[in-house]
Amino acid sequence: MERKLLSGNEAIARGAYEAGVRFASAYPGTPSTEVLEVAATYEEIHAQWAPNEKVALEEGIGAALAGSRALVAMKHVGVNVAADPLMTASYVGVNGGLVLVVADDPGMHSSQNEQDSRQYARFAKVPLLEPADSQEAKDFVKIAYEISEEFDTPVMLRSSTRISHAQSLVTLAERQDIPIRPYEKNLAKRVMMPAFARPRHVAVEARLEKLAAYAENTPLNRIEWRDKKIGVICAGISYQQVREALPEASVLKLGLSYPLPQRLIKEFAAGVEELFVVEELDPFFEEQIKAMGIKVRGKELFPLTGEIHPNLIAQTILGQPLAEKLEAQAREEGTVPTRPPVLCPGCPHRSVFYALKKQKLLVSGDIGCYTLGALPPLDAMDSVICMGASISAGLGYEKGNPDLKGKVVSVIGDSTFFHSGLTGLMDVVYNQGSTLTIILDNRITAMTGHQDNPGTGYTLKGEPTVALAIGPICKALGVKRVREVDPYDLPALEAAIKEEVAAPEPSVIIARRACALLDKSTKELYIIDEEKCKRCNHCLRLGCPAIVKEEDRITIDASLCVGCGVCVQVCKFDAIVKAGGEND
Template structure:
């Protein structure tokens, strides 16, 4: 028995299950699954440019007969939704499990969507573990079900499962299947004629799965003493156990499709069972549609993450008020001291540009004091949005719109937006904040870093060549710390009819092996306490009671952005 996080347990389960390939795109809280899988022998784990590609690679390997694990965060499943829906028709050959991690409470996400809906929408079975031991067992079960019913299986995790450590018993690895080409166009070529047949086959599989659900060991009844009855699943089960230890439980492990007879039997009697689930009323809607009478949570409990206290109130049907804001100063995450994004945002703010952006550490540029990022919708969105703004704004307004995007994000889904700007656009500037890594999710490699997840050296995709290749004539690489050069290039780009790409390049200061430059300091005699440098939001800077600034020599990386900002040259090395 050892302690594993939910993510480590899924990786372990995949390895024990004889997986030969793991694919995915990093995204909190799912990233550690593939990182852990890459540490096991006898398989390959790889980051793909995005989740759609990851699932496509996975489907190819599965059709050749191999067991495959594909990982992503909830919003990544939206990106992979196109292959997902049709993969449900084709089915699989080698077991295919898609581990998708939701983020109730938005610890690190742009929304708190409930991925269980994909089970119903794409007609796929969904397994939901409630701790690490189940995360491992359900990964293994997922592969068995996937092959038994020839269907991809969704393993739905949440942050609290992915990032909690609980005991797990380890098993041995089963032998991976051998792979070969199988020609089967009626199953693998989804032209309308074949697809119509496969749709019928899919619905039959779901009926069989619903039958399996009736006796599946992962759907279990636990007797109670209090007479209270609770239907629940996933992490909510643990909170319920804490809040109502003596209730009887129907704990669902397979949350789609559901066991109709089992639910009906459990619900029988004078007391209606209480249905407890995190986020959307997914189970409640399904179970009510079966004509089974249940009680369920008030609407407000569908927002945010549950916890033992909320579940206690939820079971008592108590109205929940929005808690008053804490009187204590918050401690939001900030761009690190020396972060290469800071100088770029400083320049963007100075030029008073309207900045369309997306997901990455640079999204933090929206927070005060920088307050220099104006949109964040989804991966890649800022590039297309900048074109949309310019398309409808009067020119004197449109010239103020600039897009920012990260290097990993650009390859994920920014390049298509850039192609649109070249194809349909009317100028504008796209800034690639190239810090040579996927920083926010924990420094994963991507196609432009020159390394894979397995640490093989590979050809690094050249961002500048890609941009030129799609037809951008003005492409310039400038150091993220060279503020005057960044400003000059941007000024020169705003009124041009053709699009420009500025690649602001400097490695993330947290990258391993990066040498720190010697720190800067403030000459107290020269400092005029104007506070301008503090507006860069560098956490190494702070002001004394007299307003004069000092620099924490331990935190300072010597990036010199503040020295360039200081109007009286008081900041020196």
Template sequence: MEKQLLLGNEAVARGLYEAGVRVISSYPGTPSTEITEAAAKYDEMFSEWAPNEKVAAEVASGASLGGARSFCAMKHVGLNVAADPVFTMSYIGVNAGMVLAVADDPGMHSSQNEQDSRNHAKAAKLPMLEPADSQECKEFTKLAYELSEEFDTPVILRLCTRVSHSRSIVECEDRTELPLKPYEKNPAKNVMLPAFAKPKHVAVEQRLLKLTEWAEKAGINCVEDHGAKVSIITSGISYQYVKEAMGDSVNYLKLGMAYPLPEKLILDFAAKAETVYVVEELDDFIETHCKKLGLSVIGKEKFPRCGEFSQKIVRKLLTGEEAESVSLEQQIPVRPPVMCCGCPHRGVFYALKREKVYVSGDIGCYTLGASAPLNAMDSCICMGASVSALHGYNKARGAEAEKKSVAVIGDSTFIHSGVTSLIDIAYNRSNSVVIILDNSITGMTGHQQNPTTGYNIKGDPAAAVDLEALCRAVGIGRVRVVDPYDLKAVTAALKEELQAEEPSVIISRRPCALLKYVKHSAPLKADPEKCIGCKACMGIGCPAISMRGGKAVIDATQCVGCGVCTSLCAKNAIA
């Protein structure tokens, strides 16, 4: 049995391989992305990037009905997108096993909210497993398929940033090859007309009761009894924090099944202790269950609802003691995230700021356009919302607003959920300007291919969506392409389209500066003799430009020679 040091996400992929999974469909979303990237390296499994999480879940469901074990992965906000099919898939169940992995992001390292996906499991009435390290990621993945097929249900695997992106030892085993299960036509099971769905709801409630019985004796819900007076009920990464903070000084009930939760097991565990704490990040999910059972537990009155926990936080809140930590002699300067040197989005946002327009923003690395010194974004809700929110903004404020407002959306995000919003603009007619920031890749999550790039997840040639043709096909008559490195062209296009009496699309097209195939120009230099220290070049927020001794200086190790800054210098000091 080979041992490997794997990320939690890589361990999930290994679990998929060992469980005999055949079909994997996902949309990239940090912190879940590496699951599908790692799975794509196993040729025995078909892996794909889907246009969005809803499509991915539907692909996985279809594969399951077709008799193959299937899987899809997403981040927590992706589960919102997939919720429509997921809630009904709970009624339908499976043929071969189906598992969905959702990675929550406590602390919002790369997310627009901090939701707790356990609530989705409860609302959809689906079982959820929650691993605490990489070995459990692999084992719980394989267990999820056993439960899926035993109880005729999709199963959710709940991860979080620290579990997904931490490494620990994993014992790897051989793949179990499984034949396709036969498909049998069964409309009463698989077609959710009201007449068929009503009895299925009853079956789902009965299934939950059986799953609760299973949870009472499940090995993944385990007690560690150290004979202490204080006991702690916890799960997932919170168990790791508590265990490291408190050692063997307390008793533990580690819940590997996040939903449904056991009852008798919890009651018996709590009965042996003088004080019972519930330690869980985000919502009071376990705590509420315990209190519903009549237990007096200490939870969110002591532990915060917001942000990540840590060993230090847990120990302080449980004991009042400050854990020893290394202190830095000098304060590390704040380093907020910025758009990269040569980022094609920078010029667009500078032009938007200069023209003082309202910018309806979206999800991607271009969301950094909201940060100083650009400060060129007014709102950001979710994937695809920039386009539809702009339409609503303009319908509310009228013709004058249409002349001073735009939406910005990336190419991958536009395919994900911006297309239908653009259809709304064309169909219900607002003179809205949509800027598609086409950098030829899915940038924010680490350069994954998407339906506009012409390549699939393995880098093989694939059909590529023609953005210009697509925009025209949905009813947009004015579509133009600009190079974001050419500030004059960007500004001219922006002014013209804002004055147009019909909806329009501007496609800002240039590949991400970090793509390996992109050939950069020689770095630029600032002539100290010509520079007057006006700091106009600092307005674009390029990390390569700084001020020293009152003069602009360009770091040759960072500059990619994009030339955007040259048009800002009235003295022609940059060349």
């Protein structure tokens, strides 16, 4: 059979296809996004974007109870949103198999925290699988469905950035023919009111015992005996890092990493002279193994934060690193300018943050490209917590300190508003707040790479659908002051913010313009008229990558400028002009 180079996420989607999955749902989030994007390319899988992870999981639960194999995918913080259905889906069990793919982000390459999602498997009392490369990612998805249906449980499959976004070769197989299981009503098993839920909890605990017995014998967990002086217990990406660092060491590789195979662990511990656990983030294995009375070393040697790389493993366990840095005193640490991500040239968010900073307002921020508005020179954000928190935290700011009344602006993107902004806005109305909410409607979920959402008019499969209008939704939630502004029109935007933030009732400004990366129209570019330019540097406050300060002048990089014209409106000396002649 063909071997193909696949990322972990592509392999997970392929595994779902081969396992006969019929339904998949997700909310995009790095590093999990491509799972659903690739699943959507298979005609046999009905794949869709949900407005948030809770909705995605609930849809998956419904599809599985209806009889189909279902897959739900999200990033680690998405599980917080989906935790409510997850805890009770564990009691309800499945009909067709249900797999929840969770992609963690140790090192926070693109996340606001680095929580360890393995804790959720233990919390919800569901089995946990951890693949170590793309081949396993695909194979484990198929095994996850077998476990799900055999043990009547949702199964969690945990990836991480280094699995999801690393490509390796995968042997493909045909799609299994898995018919939809017949649907039968089962009140006592699926209606989780106290009288029915109590016996279900008993069933869940019995299921965990059966799974622990299964964990002892499944090939998912295996001992690789090599030199017995050093033994390491590990799973997922840490297995690869340990193999790289300690090719001679014996390894207990856990593929089914909750519940743990106690007998296998005891056998391994007894067979090696020194036992280590190498795991990123929490001491998840270590604490359970220590509770078994086994002497093992883990977090006393390795950090609780970030990724654990081979060099650190070799240095810590063998006392010597794998490689020495190239000696180059001339390139000292600290002399390398950073290259942080920035809002793109022409980004419609830029002017909003410029205006907010100018008016010295308190900005309650949210998750998306526009979080970059917090960085200099825009520097216009006070806090960012999680998806949707801008609006509700903004209300809290106002209630928590009367001096802030009339100064609080909550800034949220269109997709994030659909995700979890609506309830917060409803509460600003209900609890008589007066905050201004600016919805940055760039017509797409941009940060994760341009996914559709309920406002775009298209589904994940590219089919036209209803485009939900944000303005009428805000009005329906009880906001009387709702207005739309083109963020490229700076004077209008500034006036609207000034007026609405001062209003003694809730207000919404929808700053509507498509993401600059999707705008294919050609606009005339701008240049600096060097005779008019006074080198006041004011235009640099926009933080546009196309506007470059050189030794004695300011220029506009023609290869980056997209002609948005926002800089023209901030220049006090009319020194920014159309490349081809007069401004409008």
